[in-house]
Amino acid sequence: MASKGLSLLLWVFLVHLAGIYLYTRGFLLTRLSLSDTTACQDGSCTISPSHRRAVVLVIDALRFDFLSPHPPEPVSPHHHNVLVLPQELTAAQPTHSLLFEMFSDPPTTTLQRLKGITTGSLPTFIDMGSNFGGSSITEDSFIGQLRSAGKKIAFTGDDTWTTVFPDSFEPNMTFPYDSFNVEDLHTVDEGVIEHLFPLLMDKSPSWDVIIGHFLGVDHVGHRLGPDHPTMKTKLTQMDVVIRRVVELLDDDTLLILMGDHGMDRKGDHGGDGDHETSAALWVYSKGPQLVHPKASIPDWLLTSRLFPGATVEHRQIQQIDLASTLSLALGLPVPFNNLGTVIPELFWNDKAGTRYTRALALNAKQVNRYLDTYRASPSGGELDNAWSELQRTWKTVDFEAHTKDREAQWLAMTMYTRFALAACRQLWAQFNVTLIILGLVVLVMSTVTATLIYFKVGALQDNWESWAAGATWWYTLSGVGGACLGSVGYLAVSRYVKGLGLVEALLFGASFVSSLVAIFFARPSLSIPSFRSLTSIPLPLILHAAAFASNSFTVWEDRIVNFLLISSIAPSVLVGFSAPTSRLRYRILGFSALFALCVRLMAVSTVCREEQQPFCHVTFFASSSLPSPPLPVLFLSVPIALLLPYATRRFLKISKSDRGTAAIVIPWILPAVLLLGSSFWILEHFDSSEAFGPEWAGPLRLARTWCARLAMASVLFLGYALWYLVPLCLEISTETKPDASAPGKSTRQVTVLGFANAYGAPYLVFWCLFLGLLYPTLQLTGQAALALAAVAVLAHLEVVDSVRDVRGLEAVFASGNPSAILENDALRTPSVPLRFSEVAPLATLAVHAFFATGHQAAIPSIQWKTAFVLTPTLSYPLSPLLVVLNSFGPHFLISLAAPLLALWNVAPLPQPAMDVKARADAVRASLGTMLYHATLLLSSATCAAWLRRHLMVWKIFAPRFMLAAATVLVVDLAVLFGVAVGVGRVSSRVSRLFAAMNQGTK
Template structure:
């Protein structure tokens, strides 16, 4: 039976889930990436090429008005009419030179835009393809089609290309340059120039497509803004480069110049603003003309728009239109996932537009095939709402194709391709600011409500369960009332707010109404809890930690920041060691504080570097940055650590003589064996992957290590927890007899209970240790050592807190004027205060520290996919995803599971039942405090991600950190619920039954 505090914790969990769900529905953009490839062995899905070769130049952040002959007012002397060659040639040669404004779908970051340019699809932050382990493009693309056709591709510039296409470019003509250093304005551009011109001058060099990606304009924008003299210098350099490229072009080479995105007025990008989504495209053919001199293109095929501030409309296309257009111009099939539409001007080679008709037909058929395949995929339900309309439009295409009216054919096919794009764009590539705002509202009100609950529980005494039962009815009623209001809102408002469905309305109404009721439920006297003393103990580490997410640099180096904050958080406890009234307390506080700090520093030795930390970070979690095997020292230490950790836990329990009963069995047999088997798996994995015993032994090693992991985790689940459930208490009870002084010559029965002083804490630490053993096989060897250090740090912190409470208790007794009160058994406990947030802060920070120390970063590439194969040699659902989740979030879950120990450790179990009520209250409050810490980090991360969604690094830094915060909150909440509901509940019931049977006086 769950404790009363569990209902409050469940409510907090519900509000967290509601806020996360609404926010992520608006912020994190997802879609399924199909790996199908458009093959054209018979040549029926392509056109004869217009050019033999192509030069594709990308000027990063080349906004359309940088090239426009009609720039907006007021004209800037720094970035308008500086790159003038495209407008000059377009005016002189209107059949060979075309200038377009392109709409680049958000997120307007280079990685996502390169995916859109080459595949013709709508990439989002999370592309759920088959390749989960990296950023390479798994979809069909223009680059992939070139490779399939046997074409040689030369590349120079931004190394993002070699990340997304790691094996696509000719190794002798590939020159990537680091793209991360925004302060470097010239190195990448100079490198492109240095390698591009010799390629164009050397006619004997064999290449088919040359790609150059310049970064200087983008970096000037980020560092200095577009209205700066340096921008004019950089754009002048680009104009000179273009003039030389045009001079070196032969008649069989097509020149394509484009920007991957634009930039806002401050020079940043990433979001969906007009200036960010506006990019330039210039196509030039020195030889064959692209547009027939007498062509009459229907107006409905030529979309135009006004650039903000401009007075003359410009020809406007979608950026993804480049993928099908360039593919067909070079005689290649259109990429399978393409949603773009071919550009009419580039296919109107005759007066009647026959080539355009053929190109548009191939284009429409390709999009229809893609949508049919997507519809049949596991994510096909996303198209349900629009599928009927898409099918009707396709039927119109079929009818119009048979008609004689050529214009009707073009109009029907264009309508279908654009409608398909509009449907998919609505699903995949738009921020939903409304849902983001609703999610942030719930996170904010939920955090405020949880804070008030935490303070309220601290002010309540033995009547807290009655108060919880009373207000619980109001919370439930408010949730149902809020859901009803949400339903009314769905009926009346949802039609005006994109993405606001019935589920969203019900969740928002229910969570918001109950949060407001919690905030308003405090009695008038509640404000008295907030005293000058409480204001003096503001959780400064939490505030500093939350502020980290406002800076990309601090977020990148969060692992170092957390180490500093963690060491700092123990200083308030260590200072008691110098003023404690007894030498024993002084030694305990200073000694265990030093042990805690030592464990933290040793954990910090384990590092995994994220890309942005280079070259200032050195990998120690693995043998090297390119060798994903454990360091030799770790191989030597892992087995001794697995044996030593249970012994260390036993030594800590021995301080209170609570290493008896089930603790003796667990810590001397089950736990050491489980840890050894968990380490043995990874030792054998190392020997297997390195072929240490030859390839003929690989199958044996695979079978052996799989068996080791299964025995380890299975033994903990089915043997360890079963034994703990049957015999949870760590007590030794003996009976004897002694003379009865009240009756000479007679004896009376005497019961001796050993381990009584830690009757709650010892069983729970065994419960906690079993999860540590369950987590052990899912963590690689270096991570196992850091987990062992984290376990020792938790125990050291518990002893420090316990000793500090003793000091505070002694000080309170001596200052009361009644020193004899110290002789009472529960004197120190009765005078000490309840759980303080400062006591929880080191554990919360330790959880984040353990995450980093076990080889993780707030970046997708740091996910340790090896964990998926611990229990099975192949990918198996749901085991493999669960193991990866355990590997990633397990450290957070483990440390959060230890939070209730602050309420249990060395707490006297008498008098009953008052002690039991107090323990359950403090345990619930400790768990709530841990949830509150991580919820505050989530709120800060979400706010910063939403506010900085146009930042250069939003999809590389801020969004992944928000994802980690959201997953961490879920893991921490579940850990607290598991600990309070199962761990505390079972220990409390078992202890109450025992004490009732003993009926102590």
């Protein structure tokens, strides 16, 4: 039974899970949120308001160059100089209209940006995940201050606001809309327009602040990119809306128009690229002037920046400056957790800057109160390194300075608030070194243990199952004992070790002790003879793991993996040149060439990280700013969907195993599924480009939704059901012939077609069905890359099979008894062990497929479109699962093929010895795959921990570690699924078949 090997794999997975949990708890901690609020009854902590009311309009993903009067070159006709009212009014009324570029702290997701805008606080790296499950904001905020002052807030638009501020808006003036239906470009905007204008036209307004959040620009970016005619249409609509708002605005209302973040060249966001962190801000006052016409604002107060590609610098501010600025402008206290600095221009309505001095002083005092409170909190130790400098800077502030000393006073206060912001930005990348070390220890132990188990299972051969049963029992028992020791250790040291909880102590104790016991049980693998096996570990794995020590190598990992993958087949090619027969020579060299060709063609598909510019050219999409498929891929998508099943069947025909279930699934079900998957994205392209006109949007959406649903349903309810009932790919025929040796008698001759691949062919059908399930979640270029990866897997299987035959022949000739070839069919069932160097190319191919299907180790590469493959609107948990399947499906699929290395072209005789060997090799192939990716995880985790104060830790090293951690879990689940379901079912049915045949013979 496969349960013995499954228990070993499950144990390795659980130890990996424990190590990842411990490490991430130490590496990705969130900052402490203080619940204190700024309150003053006598008005001493605020200033008189410049405006009585405000209209805050957020155009999601409004990048600065969309409003800039001097956009970058070359000018795009689709998003430059389209929304022009802000630049027109700023040029005509410079004292009433101000235009800024805002820096939005990463992660540039809507929830985190709303937190920054309203609280003035900073996010942490891991906070990005809460964008899809945001909870209410507990920190003091601009919204909270409005409510405390008894102000009435009207809201319409993105429902993220009502999620984070659930009880803050007036019930009869709150109109939220679903924010995650990226396919819908107009419903939210039309809803905002429907409710915004009646509120503005109310002659006796019952509101103090209106918040309207438009989503169309963001959705156009995600779906079509910024360089698309629909973006111009949407920005034109926004221009018309803003003009109407300005017309309806009264003199006592301040208008704020902003983007919460920007978007990259193809319309996505989430990371820290220049285009993603650049957002626009326009402030307009129809009545009181914002800046005194004779004001002389020092140049050092006005930071400027050159937008990428532009030739004229523009005024830049920090987005978190809005919280303090809007609060004081409306006569409210600054939110307690704010780290922003008031925008000078909005308080310089007198010539001397007296109002600005008062606002900046209140701002600086609030930041100082916050830092003092944080210093006294349980997390105050984080400020140790910066505290003396913060105190020294604070002492330079003189709040009693005379008028002639005001510029020095402004400088001191601004330096203090900005230094506090810089210190906190660095410190809130906080780490718990103890938990990091505990996590690394567990990851090291799990890697060493998996290596020893891999060699142990190979050394035991037929006796491996009895050893695995005993070892698993001891692993489990020692894990329980280790958990008990961990609890004792927690009681002893928890008061001295920061951040160590009971759960962490239990996990470390259980995983560490059970790993020690596992090493003890596998200790024979450390003997000198087995050391020769270590030489089969390929150099590409070592180089791949070492690359994570360099930010440059990590950035260019997609190119490095392409080189390492092709290099990994060099040992097989060398065997091919020295193969003893011409047939084996041609097979090894031919299939190796096919493998290399597929790998190279996959590398043609690229998406570019920001750090790769300008040396990278996007080929996954039509262009870097147009997220539609390239025309060649569009035309080839249908032929690819038809050719892949044909190629798969051709590989099966080599061993005559294209029978049974394979004769139904491969030529009929699989092509239909792949065609439906391609049809979804072809129709999506026609829908997005409005090739047939906007009136076809509804029918096209319905058609492509049902294409995807039919494809996935066919796999789950037809393909897998058929495979589970009849998994084998055999054709058995009987024929009665007269017995020449006994006249008058006859003999029954049984012919079994597909016998030589009785294990591999049904598992391949099982694997192809998951390929069909994954196919609709990938965009057209990703589908082409996945098809090439599938052919590469099949080619590698044939290479491994042929190399195995060569090694079998060499073993027979070395034995001095060449006639053994005729006696026991050594070519078909060679008793040669699986090598790690044969597993490594498949594991590396999984990484290569991840990059080739349009992904990078960066947040902006997440393909959010996939969330809407099966439904036109966001649906939990289906939509997130589809995004996960799109991102990690290639890893899962290629790793799921690992048991095929052991099962491919292995005949099932003699029974039951061959069945035991097949399961042992399948477990070893699975362990080898887990070991490869665990080694990459260990390397990335070690490098990220060692370089945790590196400038690029959150931009490069942390995302790569998170990808490696997720990959290990996905790969572990894939091999567990493959061994438990695929190998288990196939092995069981083969054994039952031969038992029945033996019974019939008797």
